[in-house]
Amino acid sequence: MWDPHYLLQTRFYISENMWLIVILLLLLFLALLDTRRPKNFPPGPAWFPIIGCAWQIQKLCRQTGSLSKAVLPLVAEYGPLIGARIGRERVVIVCGLQQILEMFGRDELNGRPKGILSDSRTGGKRKGIVFNDSQTFQEHKKFVLRHLKDSKEIMEEAIHSELREINEDLTKRCKKNGTVPIDSLFGIPLLNMLWSLMAGRKRPLEDFEVNELLSIMEDFSLCGSLSGTSFSNFPFMKYLCPNYSGYNTYVDVHKRIINFVRERVEELRGSGANPGLIHAYLATLNSREKKDSFSEEQLLAVCMDLFIAGFETTYNTLQFFMSYIVLHQDVQTKAQKEIDCVVGRRRAVTLDDKPRLPYVESVVLESMRLFAGRGFLVPRRATQDTTFYGYFIPKDTILLGNSRGTLMDSKAGWKNPSAFDPDRYIKDGSLNVPSSFVIFGLGKRRCLGEILAKANLFLIVANMLQTFSFKAAPGSQQQVEVVEGFTPGVKPFNALVTIR
Numbered sequence: 001m002w003d004p005h006y007l008l009q010t011r012f013y014i015s016e017n018m019w020l021i022v023i024l025l026l027l028l029f030l031a032l033l034d035t036r037r038p039k040n041f042p043p044g045p046a047w048f049p050i051i052g053c054a055w056q057i058q059k060l061c062r063q064t065g066s067l068s069k070a071v072l073p074l075v076a077e078y079g080p081l082i083g084a085r086i087g088r089e090r091v092v093i094v095c096g097l098q099q100i101l102e103m104f105g106r107d108e109l110n111g112r113p114k115g116i117l118s119d120s121r122t123g124g125k126r127k128g129i130v131f132n133d134s135q136t137f138q139e140h141k142k143f144v145l146r147h148l149k150d151s152k153e154i155m156e157e158a159i160h161s162e163l164r165e166i167n168e169d170l171t172k173r174c175k176k177n178g179t180v181p182i183d184s185l186f187g188i189p190l191l192n193m194l195w196s197l198m199a200g201r202k203r204p205l206e207d208f209e210v211n212e213l214l215s216i217m218e219d220f221s222l223c224g225s226l227s228g229t230s231f232s233n234f235p236f237m238k239y240l241c242p243n244y245s246g247y248n249t250y251v252d253v254h255k256r257i258i259n260f261v262r263e264r265v266e267e268l269r270g271s272g273a274n275p276g277l278i279h280a281y282l283a284t285l286n287s288r289e290k291k292d293s294f295s296e297e298q299l300l301a302v303c304m305d306l307f308i309a310g311f312e313t314t315y316n317t318l319q320f321f322m323s324y325i326v327l328h329q330d331v332q333t334k335a336q337k338e339i340d341c342v343v344g345r346r347r348a349v350t351l352d353d354k355p356r357l358p359y360v361e362s363v364v365l366e367s368m369r370l371f372a373g374r375g376f377l378v379p380r381r382a383t384q385d386t387t388f389y390g391y392f393i394p395k396d397t398i399l400l401g402n403s404r405g406t407l408m409d410s411k412a413g414w415k416n417p418s419a420f421d422p423d424r425y426i427k428d429g430s431l432n433v434p435s436s437f438v439i440f441g442l443g444k445r446r447c448l449g450e451i452l453a454k455a456n457l458f459l460i461v462a463n464m465l466q467t468f469s470f471k472a473a474p475g476s477q478q479q480v481e482v483v484e485g486f487t488p489g490v491k492p493f494n495a496l497v498t499i500r
């Protein structure tokens, strides 16, 4: 018997299955679309739906120990520009010297990443200098640069004052035992130096304050990397697993720095004129010179940027210097002889001595190269669609400059690039720095603290070598062990320190 209900039911099942099939086909289509790279985008590993090529890159990182090394097999396969997608983020890893130099000079590649990594540091809106590319960044960078130029003498005075503290502390520790954990030496003095720039030494940090700041900076160094974090590549993780993805720590660490500065600014307010950046900025806020972008919130973000950009870079360079110098006694003796000959041991080395200490300066340069060459530049963003070395770079693509390509690659002119060899900068007894030594970037986004960093590093290295000798402590490292952080660091180690 013919049953109309049966037919109706069958129709219903068919239409229900049809919908399922249509939805599955649609999802498959969207997944396929998600694996397509923009036309003429730089070559690179295949993209999978949602994750892009995060999985392949993660695997290479595990095999090689770091992203900067993971890039090497990719360069061999695809060339110096690698087109990748990490989660939702389209990324071009820029590896060759020529390509990086070109990137520095291109105005439309001068942006900084937008999104969670930059916004969540300053309450949801981009502020400050490092992760900003609006008019605000330019006006603030100009202001700080002018201030730094005017504060050279004050900064040198602050560095010498901190050096005396390091010398006293190290002398005490040498007399006690001689074995010193090197990671405990420079953190506090470097933070004090940066604070002097901001507060003009009007209000030196108390011990408990600088210790608090140091602990925040230590937490900061563990909470991400310049090349991105899991929550910036997969923003949904911010909601799904804010703790596991590191989002909460990242936000918290930045809040702690901002709050730290806010409290100190309150204390400084009304304490009278002083040559610090904070005072100069507050004075500008009440003057006709004030730009529309200037505000107290911006001041806090700028101070945070100075702590973040200025601390870890200088601190880690010094860790690299110490790691290499204990393993290269010949270099140490040669630098000490130069200091003894030019300055002697009765007075401290000053910046005026620098032109006559080319070998000491080359030790500093080589330490910087072996630090920076293991990491990435601060990420850039394409601010408009553009072409780069014949490839199409869509607007908002992130460009990650791999410093290995400029600083640790024989193709960039470095002979035996992983060796610690300060003599490579000396020609006919004078300093001769190769053009591939672009450690601070170039152009509009060039490092704002270059002069300060160079002065700090030269004075610390020269004065340390003038007064002390360093050897590997018994049972300590026999090679430099690099660890990944926001910037590259070295595994903590002990050195045997003696007074000369």
Ligand code: HEM
Residues within 6 Å of the ligand: 104, 129, 130, 131, 141, 305, 306, 309, 310, 311, 313, 314, 317, 368, 372, 377, 378, 439, 440, 441, 442, 444, 445, 446, 447, 448, 449, 450, 452, 453
């Ligand atoms: C060894 C020490 C240092 C190294 C190797 C270094 C390196 C760099 C590099 C490569 C950049 C990015 C340049 C680019 O995108 O083209 C940068 C930016 C920056 N650095 Fe440094 N830096 C050092 C120390 C300092 C110090 C001591 C300060 C501040 C006191 C500082 C403040 C900044 C700031 C604010 C920026 C952002 C500039 C911008 O985005 O326009 N840096 N640095």
